Amino acid sequence: MLISLSWTSFEFDLYFYLFDVLDMRAFDELRKLEMFFKDESKHGCSIVDLYELVQHAGNILPRLYLLCTVGSVYIKSKEAPAKDVLKDLVEMCRGVQHPIRGLFLRSYLAQISRDKLPDIGSEYEGDADTAMDAVEFVLQNFTEMNKLWVRLQHQGPVHAREKQEKERSELRDLVGKNLHVLSQIEGVDLEMYKDTVLPRVLEQVVNCKDELAQYYVMDCIIQVFPDEYHLQTLETLLGACPQLQPTVDIKTVLSQLMERLSNYAASSAEVLPEFLQVEAFAKLSSAIGKVIEAQVEMPVVGAIALYVSLLTFTLRVHPDRLDYVDQVLGACVKKLSGKAKLEDSKATKQVVALLSAPLEKYNDIVTALTLSNYPRVMDHLDNGTNKVMAMVIIQSIMKNWTCISTADQVCFSLFNPLF
Template sequence: MSNKGTVAVTLSPEEEQKKFLEEATNNVMVQGHHMKIALDNSKLMDALKYASNIINELRTSLLSPKSYYALYMVSFDYLQHLNTYLFEEKHGKRMIELYEVVQHAGNVLPRLYLLITVGSVYIKTKQAPAKDVLKDLIEMCRGVQHPTRGLFLRYYLSEVTKDKLPDVGAESSDGSVIDSIDFIIQNFTEMNKLWVRMQHQVPVKEIRDKRENERLDLRVLVGKNLSRLSQLEGVDQNVYSTTVLPKVVEQVINCKDRIAQQYLMEILIQVFPDEYHLATLDTILSTCAQLQPGVDVKAIISSLIDRLANYASRNTIPEHIDIFAVFFNNVKQIIQNRPNMELQDILGLHVSLLNLTLKCYPEKRDNANEVLGLCQSILANKTKEEINKPTCVKQIISLLQIPLEVFKNVLTVLKLTHFQPLISCLSYNNRKKVSLDIVNNTIKNSTVIEEPEDVNSLLETIQTLIKDETDQPEMDEIDKDDFQEEQNKVASLIHLFDSEDPEKLFKIYNVARSHFGKGGQLRIKHTLVPLVFRSLRFVTKLKKQVDDGIISLDENQWTVIGTKIFTFVMETIKALVDIKLAELSFRLYLQAVQTADRCNLQKTTKDFAIKALMIFQEDIPDFKAQVSALTLLISTLNSLALPDVETYETLAGQTIKQATRLLTPNDQAKLISLCSHLFWVNHENRQYQEQNSVLQALKKSLAIITNESNAGLGVFVDILNECLYFYDNNSNAVPAQFISNLVELIRTTHSKEGDSASVYLQNTIKYITAKKESNPNYSEITI
C-alpha cells in the first residue's frame, strides 16, 4: 500500500507534552489497577511487579518538569495504596524480608521507590531503628543522579518519612532530633543540587528560559525540607542558630544559583519563627551580602524587616539586640558591594528600614534621620534621569511621607535634618506633591507652630508652593483651580502660627511675610490677606492684655509697640496695592482703620483712613465699585470711637467730597444722603451730633436729584428713608415739614411710575401711616 498521499502531522511542543503525559498516565493507571487487584487477592509479589511497572513510567525523559510532576502525583497515589497494605501486615512477611526482596528490582528507579515505600513501613512498624533505615535510604538515593528523576525520588522520600522522624520524646534506639536534622539537611542539599542542575540540561537559551519558568513550579519540592525542619519540636532557637541555619545558608551560598538562592532565602524567612530571625540577624544579612548579583536582595531583606517590625509592635525586643543597627550596617554594606543594584531596589530598602525603626524605636528619631541621610548620599551620585523614574520617585515620596504619617507632627519631621534636602532631589511636580502633603498634615493635625525658627524651616521646606522656581511649568500650563486650592491651603497655615509670647509672634509674622512676599502677584493675593487679619487679631489681643494689666505698658510704650505692628500691617497691604488689587486693599485698610481705632491709636487710624481714601481716588475706576467702596467707608467712619474731632471731620469732609465726584447724579445723591450719618454718631464710645450738617447733607442730595431729568424714584425714596431714620431717633435734625414736602414732591413728580420703586414708595408710606397712629411725633407729618 502506498503512503504517497499521507501528510505528516506536526505537533506543537505543548500538544506533544500533552500526548506523552496522557500515554504515561494511562499506563500508570492500568498498572495501578492490576496492582490493586493483586493486593486484593493477597498476591504481594505480583503487586510489587505492577508497582515496579508504575514507577518505570517515571523513568521517562520526554516530559517537562511540570508534566512530570502531574505524572508523579498519579503514581504517588497508587504507591500510597501499597504503603497502607504493607502496614496492615496482611501479607504475612517480615519487613526485613520485603526490604531485601525489593532491592532485587531490575531498574534503579523502581528499586529505590519500592525500597523507600517498604522502608517507611519498616520504621513505622518499629521493626528497625528509624535512624538506621533513614540513613540507608538517603545513601541509596545517590543512585539516581538525573535531575528531574532524582529530585522527585528524594521528594518522595521526604513525604513518606515525614511522620517517622525522631523528635523530642522519641525512643533513644530510634535516634534523636539531631539524626532527623542531618537526614533532612542531607536530603535538602542533594535535592537543591538536582534542582539547580535542571537549569543546565538544555543548551539553547530560548528553551533554557522556558525551563527556568518550569523549574520555578518545582521549587516547593525543595522548600518542603525547610518546612519540615521548622516543624520539628526539637529545633529550638539554640539548635536553629548553631546547627540548622549554618548548614542551610552554607548550601544556599554554595549553590551559586540565582533562582535557588532567591527562593530558599524567602522560604527560610517564612517558615521559621520571628524570634529565631531576631537572634540570627547578622548571619542572615551577611548571607544576603554573598548572594548572586541577580538575586532580588531587596525583596528578601524587606520581607525580613516587615516581619520583624510587626513582631516588635507586638512584643518587647531584648535590650541587647539593636535591630536597626544590625539592619542598617548590613544594608549599607550590601549596597556598597552591589554597584549594579537597581536604584528603585536601593530606595525600597530605605523605605523598609524607615518603617522598621519607626515601628521598633519610634522615640529614636536619629535612626530615621540616618536612613534619610544614607538615601540622600546615594542620590547625590545619581543622575536626574535615574532619580525621576516613576518607580524611584514613588519610593522617595514614601520616605518623605512615612515620618509625617507616623509622627503626625510636622515639627518633629522638620527636625530630621536630611528631610528637606531629600525633597530637593525631586522634580517640580513631585516637590509640590510632597509640599502639599506637609501642608495637609499640618492642617489635619492642627499643629501649632510657636517658634520663628520652626516657621522659617516649614516655609523653606514647602518653598515650591510659596514662590516661583526655575523648573516650574509656565503659569498658563498650570490648572488655575488646583493652583488656587493649593494657595488657600498654604494661607491656612497662617492660622497655625501662634505664640503666647507677643515678641515671638511678631517675629513669626515677619518671617511669614518675608517668605510669602516672594510669591508673586498670583500667590500673595491668597497668602497676605490672612496674614493681615491675623496681625490685626494679634494687636487687638495685645491691647486687651495691656488694658487688663496682664502686660504692663504705659501709654507711650503701647503707642510705640502698637504703631510698629500697624506699620507691619500697612506694609503688608501695600504689597497688594502694588499689584493693583485696589478693592481688596481698600477693604483691608478699612479693617485696619477699625482695629487701630479700637486700639486707641488715633494717628494710625487717620493714616489708614487716608490710605483708603487715596486708593479710592486713584485705583478704583469702576463706578459700581466706587459706590460699594464709598458705602463701606461711610459705615466704617461712623463706627469709629475716634476722639479727635478735627481728624474725624477732615475724614468726613473728604468722604462727602468723593461722593460728589461720583459718575451719576443718582449715585451722588444716594451716597451724599448716606454721608448724613457721618454727622450723627450715637454709640457708647462717641457722641457726635451735628444737626445742621445732617440736614445740609440731605438737602444737598435732594437738590442733586431734583435737578436731574432722569432721576429715578428709588433715589427719592432712599432719601426719604434716611430722613425717617433721623426722625425716628428724635434727632431734631430733620423737621416734619421737610419730610412732608419730600413726600409731596415724590408724588407730584413720580405719580405714574409703576415699577418696583413704586412698591418701595408704597411700603414707606404705609410705614409713616402706621407710625402716625402709634407715635404722636408723626402727627406733624402730612402724607
C-alpha cells in the same frame, strides 16, 4: 533516559507534564502497596527480608521507590531504629541523579518519612541525640534536592531558557517542603537552629550560586521559622545577603524580613528590649548598606525601596529614636549624592513615601523639621515632585492642626525649595 539537549521545547514540556502526572498516580498506588507490605500474611515475608529483597530490583528508579515504601513499613515495625533506616534511604537515593526523577523520588521520601522522624516526643524517638538525627536527615535531603533543582536549568533546549525557568519555578515547593518539615521538628530549639540548621541551609544557599534558588530558599527561611529565631540570628542571616548573586531580588527578601520583625515587635511590649539587645537596627542598616554596595547594578529605585522598608521598621520598632530616622534619611542622601535630579517616576514615588512616613507616624511637621537630612533628601527631587511634597506637608499641618509657633520654624530650610 536522560533528556537530550537537542530535544524540542514541545518534547520537554510533554516529558515534564507526564512525569508530574505519573508521579501523583504513582504516589497513590505506592500508598496501596505500602498497606500490602504491612500485612505479612499477604506476602509471607518478614519486613527485614522484604527490605533486603526489594534491593535486588533490576532498575534503579523502581528499586528506590520500592525501598522507600518498604522502608516506611520497616520504621513503623520498630524492628530497627528509625534513624538507621532513614540514613540508609537518604544515602541510597543518591543513585538517581537525573534532576526531575531525583526531585520526585526525594519528594516521595520526604512525604513518607515526615511522620516517622525520630523527634523528641515521637514514638520513634531513640537516644539523647534523636532530634539531631531527624535534623540531619532532613538537611541532607534538602541539600541533595536543591542541587538537583539547580541542575534542572541545564536540561532541555538552550533556546527555551525562559520557559524552562518558569517550569523549574513550579517545582520549587518540592525543595521548600524540607524547610517546613525542619521548622516543625520539636527538637529544633533556638540553639540548634543557630548552631546547625541556619548555617547549613545558608551554606547551601550561597554555594549553589543560582538566582532562583537563592531567592526562593531565603524567602522560605524567613517565612517558615519563628520571628524570635530571626531576631536572635539576625547577624548570621543578614551576613549571607551580600554573598548572593547580583541578580537576586534581595530587596524583597529584606523587606519581608523587616516586615515580619516589625509585626513581631508590635505583638508585645516585652519583645522590644530584645531588639535593643541584639542591636537590630544597626545590623539591618549595615546589611542594607553592604547589599547596595555589592549589587552595583541595583537601580536607584531598588535602593530607595530598601530605605523605605528600613524606615518603616524603625518607625514601628523605635519610634522614639529620631536619630535612627535621620540616619536612614542620611543614607538615602548618600546614595543619591552626585546624581542629577530624580526623573524616574518609580524612584520619585519611593522618595515621596520615604518623606511621608515620618509625617504619618508623628502627625507633627515640627518633628520632621528636627531631622537634618529631611530637606537634603528633598533637594534631589525635581520641582514637580517638590510641589507634591509641599501638598503632603500642608495637608499634614491642616489635618493635625499643627501650630508652627516660631519664625525659625517657618523659615526652616525645608521650605526653601518649596515656596
